[in-house]
Amino acid sequence: MSVLNVHNLSVRYADGVASRGVLEDVSFSIDAHEIVGVSGPSGSGKTTVAMALLGLLPGDATMSGTITFNGRDLGALNERARSAIRGAEMGIVFQESALALNPVLTVGAHIGDVVRAHTRCDRQDTRERVIAVMHDVGLTEDTARIYDAYPHELSGGQRQRILIAQAIVCEPTLVIADEPTASLDAAVRDDILRLIRRLNEQRGTAFLIVSHSAEVLERTARRIVVMNRGRIVQVLGAAHESIGTGGYVARSLSRSVSASRHVPIAEVRGAVKSYHQRRVFSGTRYTVQALSGLDLHIERGTTMGLAGPSGCGKSTLARCLAGLETLDAGTVLIDGHDITALRGRALLPYRNDVQLIFQDSAAALNPRFAALEIVTEPMVIQRDGTPAERRLRAVELLSQVGLPSDRLHARAGEFSGGERQRLAIARALAVRPRLLILDEAFSGLDFETRALMTTLLMTLQREQGLALLCISHDLEFLAQFAPEIAVMNRGAIVEQGTMVRRYVPDEVLEHTLPEETEDLREDSGRAVA
Amino acid sequence: MSVLRFVLRRLAYGALITLAVSALTFAMLELAPGEFFDDLKLDATVGAGTVNAMRQEHGLTASAPVRYVRWLGDVARGDFGLSLAHRAPVAPLLWERTRNTLLLTVPALLVAWLLALPLGLWTARHRGRIFDRVCSGATSTLLALPDLLIGLMMLMVALKTGLFPIGGMFSPGSGDADTASRARDLAMHAVLPLCAIVLSTLPTIVRHVRASAIDAAQAPAVRAARGHGICGWRLDLRYVLTIAANPLVSLAGLSVAALLSASLLIEVVMSWPGLGPLLVEALLARDVHVVLGASMLATLFLVGGNLLADLTLLAVDPRIRA
Numbered sequence: 001m002s003v004l005n006v007h008n009l010s011v012r013y014a015d016g017v018a019s020r021g022v023l024e025d026v027s028f029s030i031d032a033h034e035i036v037g038v039s040g041p042s043g044s045g046k047t048t049v050a051m052a053l054l055g056l057l058p059g060d061a062t063m064s065g066t067i068t069f070n071g072r073d074l075g076a077l078n079e080r081a082r083s084a085i086r087g088a089e090m091g092i093v094f095q096e097s098a099l100a101l102n103p104v105l106t107v108g109a110h111i112g113d114v115v116r117a118h119t120r121c122d123r124q125d126t127r128e129r130v131i132a133v134m135h136d137v138g139l140t141e142d143t144a145r146i147y148d149a150y151p152h153e154l155s156g157g158q159r160q161r162i163l164i165a166q167a168i169v170c171e172p173t174l175v176i177a178d179e180p181t182a183s184l185d186a187a188v189r190d191d192i193l194r195l196i197r198r199l200n201e202q203r204g205t206a207f208l209i210v211s212h213s214a215e216v217l218e219r220t221a222r223r224i225v226v227m228n229r230g231r232i233v234q235v236l237g238a239a240h241e242s243i244g245t246g247g248y249v250a251r252s253l254s255r256s257v258s259a260s261r262h263v264p265i266a267e268v269r270g271a272v273k274s275y276h277q278r279r280v281f282s283g284t285r286y287t288v289q290a291l292s293g294l295d296l297h298i299e300r301g302t303t304m305g306l307a308g309p310s311g312c313g314k315s316t317l318a319r320c321l322a323g324l325e326t327l328d329a330g331t332v333l334i335d336g337h338d339i340t341a342l343r344g345r346a347l348l349p350y351r352n353d354v355q356l357i358f359q360d361s362a363a364a365l366n367p368r369f370a371a372l373e374i375v376t377e378p379m380v381i382q383r384d385g386t387p388a389e390r391r392l393r394a395v396e397l398l399s400q401v402g403l404p405s406d407r408l409h410a411r412a413g414e415f416s417g418g419e420r421q422r423l424a425i426a427r428a429l430a431v432r433p434r435l436l437i438l439d440e441a442f443s444g445l446d447f448e449t450r451a452l453m454t455t456l457l458m459t460l461q462r463e464q465g466l467a468l469l470c471i472s473h474d475l476e477f478l479a480q481f482a483p484e485i486a487v488m489n490r491g492a493i494v495e496q497g498t499m500v501r502r503y504v505p506d507e508v509l510e511h512t513l514p515e516e517t518e519d520l521r522e523d524s525g526r527a528v529a
Numbered sequence: 530m531s532v533l534r535f536v537l538r539r540l541a542y543g544a545l546i547t548l549a550v551s552a553l554t555f556a557m558l559e560l561a562p563g564e565f566f567d568d569l570k571l572d573a574t575v576g577a578g579t580v581n582a583m584r585q586e587h588g589l590t591a592s593a594p595v596r597y598v599r600w601l602g603d604v605a606r607g608d609f610g611l612s613l614a615h616r617a618p619v620a621p622l623l624w625e626r627t628r629n630t631l632l633l634t635v636p637a638l639l640v641a642w643l644l645a646l647p648l649g650l651w652t653a654r655h656r657g658r659i660f661d662r663v664c665s666g667a668t669s670t671l672l673a674l675p676d677l678l679i680g681l682m683m684l685m686v687a688l689k690t691g692l693f694p695i696g697g698m699f700s701p702g703s704g705d706a707d708t709a710s711r712a713r714d715l716a717m718h719a720v721l722p723l724c725a726i727v728l729s730t731l732p733t734i735v736r737h738v739r740a741s742a743i744d745a746a747q748a749p750a751v752r753a754a755r756g757h758g759i760c761g762w763r764l765d766l767r768y769v770l771t772i773a774a775n776p777l778v779s780l781a782g783l784s785v786a787a788l789l790s791a792s793l794l795i796e797v798v799m800s801w802p803g804l805g806p807l808l809v810e811a812l813l814a815r816d817v818h819v820v821l822g823a824s825m826l827a828t829l830f831l832v833g834g835n836l837l838a839d840l841t842l843l844a845v846d847p848r849i850r851a
Contacts, residue, residue, distance in 0.1 A: 085758070100750055100753040102767070103750075104774075113767065152848050
């Protein structure tokens, strides 16, 4: 018997005058006690499926097709009836636990509110149910403290368990989990996946797991629905080998790099940078040493990987190279020119040479600008070409990064995460940089998009001699992408080496590694395994 | 402990701001032509010698900086100077008028907030529906109407219906009545000015609440709560409002700061014996000490309101509290 039956589900967004389809004729079903996975690249419509099932699509979306849940046609129900189903019969686990919880409410209030929204429970009963479900999701120690804790006082793993507790507290027949492990480290992710399997076995709860990680789905789901561009392209059994998209990356990344060397495009000597901060209330000053005597040089047309634990100064280095921050001591040379002392207009010519791409492209792009405007803007600032030439080049760049030409006038806010990252890259390329710094730029992307982006960057490197500095905490990814890797800790390079063998995480670097590199490697090794 | 130091530091800043405002006010009054005794010079029965003697008596012959410093010294000793027009010390005069103003503005702003919060949340929840459109039309209209006109409209209501007394705080001859009937008389007199202030402050607050609530409704935490089937006022009050709180608390701080100024015009139009009429008269008559006292008082309310807003944020947000 199926819990959920989706038939010809289509979703369109009003996009100015025209409307844009994000889901086209999606049909699938979930049986009782079954775990079904939804996979696909970013922008393929995975999350839209989840939101459509819950009835939480944005106001400008129109939906057609039928969703039958526990024998009822959800499309025929009004908002009040949908609210009664959400949380009670159909649970949801959101992806970003730090954001999905209200910072001013305690854990007990978060779970208790779900209980009280669906049942008439007095304070004591509610508390008992909440404590019981917290035990169920594995929060067996310190339960009373966690009950009264605020979200910011918990670890990422604990928060994710709270989200799951919220989803299952009313014993729903189906739980939708949207990237339930995206922001977790390898060990915690394993725990969460085990918890999902256990809840499925013990309670018989059906799960719909949306994830771009093939591994997460292979380890939980019995069937996997593969989506692309709003359509279901394949339905697979979990053991199916074509799911492991590692092959993509391997093929795209194994190209060798040949470009002119010997004159470094960027060189950093003895860089020192510290930040002075003040505590809000006490007013005491303290200093954060971000860079402490760092040396690094990046050859023309090469790819350098930069790894290191968070807070080690990776991003500070990137900002100093891009001329966004000035060093306390030391020098930064771009193409042999000392830019350390340059300010304002004098820095302008070098700003073109070094371009920075951030992890969060959503924050780096004005959501109200159209794609075309975003890419032409830097050319306007640099007074590069006539409006027609700029437009032509923007169209060319957008097609280079793989954005369809019919989206030229779509606003940045309407693109998915992966598409926005491509938009950011197109904008960076508009000024013909010679060094592109990618600060965790691939972190939020799925395998296919990553592979597409890395292939694109490799091609640009070959054709234009573009140098890349790729910053990531994911050593395994760097190992595939960058022939040379530097490892940073506490503001300095602690290890630098050429890759011996690719794809073998145990032998990442030539030298024996210091302890922190070991930890990092272990983590990323498991993440991609 | 650190909170105490924060408060002390803010109070020290507040004192500096107040000082700066008093200097500015003084300078502006100096730069404007004329002084209190100029009217007397027009009177043919008063000789020039008499006027000069009076100026001498009130220390107006000294240079401006000397007079300012002298006034500062008096303030430090708790003496806010003499009102030339009222021939009385400024402090008790200001105190009585401030009390009258607060009697009007405190309930008015409370009512405005109590109406604006549910209205704003409701229109945000039903964005684009008919009720929201009507509400948005009404707030636009109210925003466009000058306070003066609202006051006059209220007077017209009083005149046409005869239900409420026109102007003033008490009916003539009510001085001998007992406390209860005096309070009732006061309340009846306060209804119309109170409505006028509510109408003039409400639209801004409603619009802020609505905008913040719409923003907050997009927050992942609110979407998550909706995903768990939490809806209605539980959703609005516990999730939307708490996430929308920051800008609203700051706005509430400004409301406190506006307690003395929100009613200025209304008081003048509806002859409520508050700070408004006093300040207008004092400005016209160049009654320096009254103007200085009133502007310092307003500054204190501004500093206090902002401090109160910051402390409220501190109390509300466990992340800062920790």
